Amino acid sequence: MTTATPLTLFTINMSHYSEKIRWLLDYEGIDYKEVALTPAVHTLPMLLKGKRGETTVPLIQQGKTCVQDSPRIVRWLASEHGPLKAFPSDLQKEITDVQQRFDAIGKPVARYLYLPGFAHDALIRQIWTQFSAPWEEAFVRIFYPIIKPVFKVKLKINKKDVARAQQKIDAEIRWLEERLSHGSYLVGDQFSVADITAASLLAPLACPEEHPIYGTEAFREKMAGPANQWADSPAMQWVRDIYAKHRGVIWAKPPVAA
Numbered sequence: 001m002t003t004a005t006p007l008t009l010f011t012i013n014m015s016h017y018s019e020k021i022r023w024l025l026d027y028e029g030i031d032y033k034e035v036a037l038t039p040a041v042h043t044l045p046m047l048l049k050g051k052r053g054e055t056t057v058p059l060i061q062q063g064k065t066c067v068q069d070s071p072r073i074v075r076w077l078a079s080e081h082g083p084l085k086a087f088p089s090d091l092q093k094e095i096t097d098v099q100q101r102f103d104a105i106g107k108p109v110a111r112y113l114y115l116p117g118f119a120h121d122a123l124i125r126q127i128w129t130q131f132s133a134p135w136e137e138a139f140v141r142i143f144y145p146i147i148k149p150v151f152k153v154k155l156k157i158n159k160k161d162v163a164r165a166q167q168k169i170d171a172e173i174r175w176l177e178e179r180l181s182h183g184s185y186l187v188g189d190q191f192s193v194a195d196i197t198a199a200s201l202l203a204p205l206a207c208p209e210e211h212p213i214y215g216t217e218a219f220r221e222k223m224a225g226p227a228n229q230w231a232d233s234p235a236m237q238w239v240r241d242i243y244a245k246h247r248g249v250i251w252a253k254p255p256v257a258a
C-alpha cells in the first residue's frame with residue numbers, strides 16, 4: 001500500500017473514541033482527512049463500511065480498506081503506517097492492556113454525560129449538527145423527538161445505569177492515580193497509546209481547554225457538571241496536563257460533512 005492513497009477518518013465530533021484516533025494520527029504526523037458524521041445519520045454508512053454488524057465511529061478508510069473499532073485501527077496503523085512512536089514494539093503488550101482498560105469506560109463516560117446533557121436539547125442538537133450538511137441538520141431537527149428516546153434506551157441513560165457507570169469511572173480513576181504514583185506516563189517512561197487512550201476517554205470529564213467541544217463553558221456546565229466531583233483529582237489534572245503537553249492543535253484542518 002502506498003502512502004499516496006489518502007486516509008479518511010470517519011468520526012462523530014463529540015466522540016471520545018474518535019478523539020483517540022484523531023490524536024494518534026496528529027501525534028504521528030500521518031496525513032488524513034476527517035469526515036465528521038451526524039449522529040443517527042452515521043449508522044448506515046458505518047454499518048456498510050465496517051462490515052462487522054457495528055455502527056460505531058471511528059472508522060478509517062484507505063482506498064478499499066476500511067477498519068472500524070479503535071484498538072483495531074491502532075494495530076492497523078502500526079502495521080501499515082508504522083513504526084509508530086506511540087506504539088513501540090517492545091511495549092505493545094502492556095500498552096494494549098492499558099488501552100483495553102480505558103476503552104471499557106467509554107460507554108460509562110458517555111452515559112454519565114448524557115444524563116444531565118439531555119436536559120439541554122438545544123445544546124445537544126447544536127453539538128450534533130456542528131458539521132452537518134443542511135439536509136442532516138433538518139433530519140436531526142425533525143426526528144430529534146424520536147432519536148432522543150431511542151438513544152437513551154440504546155446507551156442505557158437511566159439513573160440506575162448511570163450510578164453503575166459512576167462507580168466504574170471512579171474505580172478507573174483510582175487505578176490511574178495509583179499508576180501515576182510511579183511516573184507521569186502509564187507505560188514505561190514515554191508518551192504512548194496508553195496515555196492517548198486514557199486521556200481521550202476521560203477528556204469529556206476533565207474538559208481540557210485544548211478540546212474544541214469538551215473545553216467549552218457550555219459543555220463544562222451542562223454536560224460535565226456532575227463530573228465536578230473529580231475535577232480537582234490528580235487523575236483529571238493529569239488528563240489536562242497531558243493535553244497541554246502532547247495534544248497540539250485539534251482540527252488544524254477542519255472536518256468536512258459526509
Ligand SMILES: N[C@@H](CCC(=O)N[C@@H](CS)C(=O)NCC(=O)O)C(=O)O
Nearest residue numbers: 015016017055056057058069070071
Ligand atoms: N469499541 C469501539 C467503540 C466506539 C464507540 O462506542 N463509538 C461511539 C461514539 S463515542 C459510537 O459510534 N456510537 C454510536 C453507535 O454505536 O452507533 C471503538 O473502540 O472504536
